[in-house]
Amino acid sequence: MSPRYLPYILILPVTLFLCAFFLYPFLLVARQAFLSDGGYSLQNFRETMGYWKFSISLQNTMLLALAVVPVQVSLALLMATMVSRMKKGRDLVLYIWTIPLGISDLAAGIIWFAIFEQSGFLNSMLTGLGVIDKPAVLLGYQNPLLVFIAIALAEIWRATAIMLVILVAGIGLIPKEYYEAAEVFGASPWQRFLRITLPLLRPSLQTALILRVVLAFEVFAVVVALGGTLFPVMMGQIYSYQFDLQNAGGAAALALVVLAISIAFTLVILRALRVPKGATI
Amino acid sequence: MTRFTKLAGAVSGLAIMLGATWAQAEVLFWSTQARPVEEAQAMRDNVLKGFEGGVDYQPNEDGPWLTRLQAELEAGSGSIGVLGGLHGSFSAMNPDDLVDLDDLGVVSSSETYNTLAKLGTDHLQYVPWMQASYIMAANKQALQYLPAGADINALSYDQLIEWTANVEAATGEKKFGFPAGEKGLKHRFFQGYLYPSYTNGVVRTFASDEAVVAWEKFRELWSHTNPASTNFANMQEQLLNGDAWIVFDHTSRLAQAFNERPDDFVAFPAPAGPKGRGFMPVLVGMAIPRTAPDLDAAKALVSYMLKPETQIATLKATNFFPVVNVELPADVPPAVKAAGDAVAIMSASPDANPGLLPAGLGDKGGDFSRVYVDTFERIILAGQDIRSVLDDQKAVLAKIMQDSGAPCWAPDAPSEGACPVE
Numbered sequence: 083m084s085p086r087y088l089p090y091i092l093i094l095p096v097t098l099f100l101c102a103f104f105l106y107p108f109l110l111v112a113r114q115a116f117l118s119d120g121g122y123s124l125q126n127f128r129e130t131m132g133y134w135k136f137s138i139s140l141q142n143t144m145l146l147a148l149a150v151v152p153v154q155v156s157l158a159l160l161m162a163t164m165v166s167r168m169k170k171g172r173d174l175v176l177y178i179w180t181i182p183l184g185i186s187d188l189a190a191g192i193i194w195f196a197i198f199e200q201s202g203f204l205n206s207m208l209t210g211l212g213v214i215d216k217p218a219v220l221l222g223y224q225n226p227l228l229v230f231i232a233i234a235l236a237e238i239w240r241a242t243a244i245m246l247v248i249l250v251a252g253i254g255l256i257p258k259e260y261y262e263a264a265e266v267f268g269a270s271p272w273q274r275f276l277r278i279t280l281p282l283l284r285p286s287l288q289t290a291l292i293l294r295v296v297l298a299f300e301v302f303a304v305v306v307a308l309g310g311t312l313f314p315v316m317m318g319q320i321y322s323y324q325f326d327l328q329n330a331g332g333a334a335a336l337a338l339v340v341l342a343i344s345i346a347f348t349l350v351i352l353r354a355l356r357v358p359k360g361a362t363i
Numbered sequence: 364m365t366r367f368t369k370l371a372g373a374v375s376g377l378a379i380m381l382g383a384t385w386a387q388a389e390v391l392f393w394s395t396q397a398r399p400v401e402e403a404q405a406m407r408d409n410v411l412k413g414f415e416g417g418v419d420y421q422p423n424e425d426g427p428w429l430t431r432l433q434a435e436l437e438a439g440s441g442s443i444g445v446l447g448g449l450h451g452s453f454s455a456m457n458p459d460d461l462v463d464l465d466d467l468g469v470v471s472s473s474e475t476y477n478t479l480a481k482l483g484t485d486h487l488q489y490v491p492w493m494q495a496s497y498i499m500a501a502n503k504q505a506l507q508y509l510p511a512g513a514d515i516n517a518l519s520y521d522q523l524i525e526w527t528a529n530v531e532a533a534t535g536e537k538k539f540g541f542p543a544g545e546k547g548l549k550h551r552f553f554q555g556y557l558y559p560s561y562t563n564g565v566v567r568t569f570a571s572d573e574a575v576v577a578w579e580k581f582r583e584l585w586s587h588t589n590p591a592s593t594n595f596a597n598m599q600e601q602l603l604n605g606d607a608w609i610v611f612d613h614t615s616r617l618a619q620a621f622n623e624r625p626d627d628f629v630a631f632p633a634p635a636g637p638k639g640r641g642f643m644p645v646l647v648g649m650a651i652p653r654t655a656p657d658l659d660a661a662k663a664l665v666s667y668m669l670k671p672e673t674q675i676a677t678l679k680a681t682n683f684f685p686v687v688n689v690e691l692p693a694d695v696p697p698a699v700k701a702a703g704d705a706v707a708i709m710s711a712s713p714d715a716n717p718g719l720l721p722a723g724l725g726d727k728g729g730d731f732s733r734v735y736v737d738t739f740e741r742i743i744l745a746g747q748d749i750r751s752v753l754d755d756q757k758a759v760l761a762k763i764m765q766d767s768g769a770p771c772w773a774p775d776a777p778s779e780g781a782c783p784v785e
Binding site: 200219312 | 425426428430455535543544545589590591593594604606640726728729730733735737742744
């Protein structure tokens with residue numbers, strides 16, 4: 083066999099798998115979104131985007147992404163730098179930090195719900211310490227800000243590790259010589275971080291950001307567990323169209339809207355964090 | 364490959380084949396009911412064990428339930444033998460996808476249910492399986508705060524509001540619990556209880572002046588309601604942990620409280636408004652999809668489920684009541700006793716105003732309920748003006764009725780063609 087074909091043969095199984103289980107279903111969904119009453123039209127889009135909760139859920143999803151992703155980037159950068167400096171116990175710390183990654187979204191939501199609920203850990207702790215007289219309702223409809231903060235906290239706790247893992251790998255790729263040279267010229271740790279780590283981390287940062295931002299638009303289970311109907315998000319709307327209203331066309335249309343937003347943000351990130359031509363580590 | 368791994372592979376392959384043929388022989392009962400693990404196990408051990416040929420009872424969430432069914436229908440062949448689901452799940456389907464069951468010779472003892480089960484066609488599309496209703500329940504500690512002269516078995520909405528206010532004044536906590544969470548059944552309260560009690564209708568009177576009064580009253584009740592209610596779905600949990608003392612919910616979503624601590628709680632009828640004591644049944648049915656692999660076995664299972672002794676076993680397993688006339692044994696669980704009495708008092712009360720489940724809405728059943736949930740969220744949670752919200756939502760409701768062409772159902776006055784929103 084000619085070695086020229088080897089790479090193609092090696093990626094063939096994955097390609098076939100993706101075509102069968104991703105591309106084909108995706109085409110079906112895309113078709114369904116434009117199909118209503120037996121003909122092709124934009125009816126599903128008009129219906130779902132005209133619903134009064136659409137703008138609220140779009141806004142909520144965006145706000146949540148805006149609040150969560152920057153915190154996660156900074157946290158992940160901080161944690162990755164700390165881990166890469168460690169001489170001993172590095173693996174152990176990494177394992178512990180990535181535990182939330184192994185927990186399903188819904189389970190994470192339920193864990194945080196157990197903290198914030200009326201008879202939850204936070205309330206029992208506060209009453210036990212005598213800070214408050216009796217358990218307060220934290221996740222109620224009259225505290226929308228608290229609901230938002232609880233969801234943001236749960237999301238940060240749950241999904242920072244995915245960025246951390248990518249960034250740790252990225253930092254490992256940066257040659258030590260640059261740091262040694264910088265030290266010789268008297269660069270402070272902060273300068274080294276800004277001038278060496280950040281620029282050279284660009285490709286990993288790009289990957290991590292794309293992954294995280296796309297996932298942020300798909301947030302669902304954590305929101306359901308903590309906010310219920312109080313905090314409608316895009317994925318919740320899709321779920322309710324598919325299963326509560328049994329309107330698969332509407333769900334498909336909304337799914338395409340989310341896809342469009344994800345693609346738009348991916349392109350922006352790709353452009354903003356692009357690696358200049360010819361630049362290598 | 365060593366000889367051992369070869370052998371292991373062959374044995375496991377054989378086991379999978381045997382397993383597959385074994386599963387084929389059983390009837391797959393694909394249900395949205397009796398989902399909690401204990402209930403599902405009780406269904407398998409106490410209800411379905413007596414069926415010859417065996418049953419594979421698989422309860423599922425509505426979403427996966429429907430997804431698999433639709434996949435099998437689209438493929439034109441399947442393994443589901445019998446479907447178990449709410450009236451609303453069946454009414455959202457195309458009746459052609461369900462086998463006509465007239466020749467079975469088994470029906471419920473309620474003519475109303477049998478008519479509902481035809482789903483607007485001339486033939487029985489599903490067989491009523493079991494029923495339940497929504498009632499009120501209270502912690503006995505709350506009884507001392509009942510308004511003077513109030514009879515717990517004949518409460519009015521005003522008395523309920525006063526009662527919840529008394530409890531709040533005495534304990535400093537809002538102790539009324541309402542299942543307003545994502546999975547809560549709040550829409551049934553509006554459709555079957557609040558609207559009939561205040562407006563003697565559900566659709567026609569949606570935006571009437573009486574409806575404004577109804578929402579004002581509900582807003583008053585809400586002011587004494589535990590604000591965490593927007594996370595509540597099964598009020599038995601809040602009864603048991605004390606977060607709520609007076610609650611409204613589905614009988615089977617209160618059962619655990621009565622079964623665990625029968626002496627601590629009372630069940631009682633829903634309150635009455637100016638137009639009577641509105642209440643609504645819950646109807647669960649069994650149907651056979653046209654793709655059922657073994658039609659005879661599936662039909663035999665449906666007949667088996669309607670036998671009096673199976674119905675009593677089902678009652679014990681799920682806290683859902685029989686749909687055929689049976690003599691209830693003395694050893695029923697406390698929850699069944701409590702809920703049964705409350706439902707009996709409710710339906711026999713002189714001002715009873717029973718409503719029917721929404722019918723004829725086809726696949727618009729979800730949209731229909733969303734109108735009421737949205738109205739609740741806008742008026743109560745977002746604090747918007749009642750009149751303008753009702754006028755706004757009225758247009759949505761009118762369009763749903765127009766699109767589905769559903770005629771009015773009780774307590775709305777009958778209509779020619781689609782039920783109008785007045």
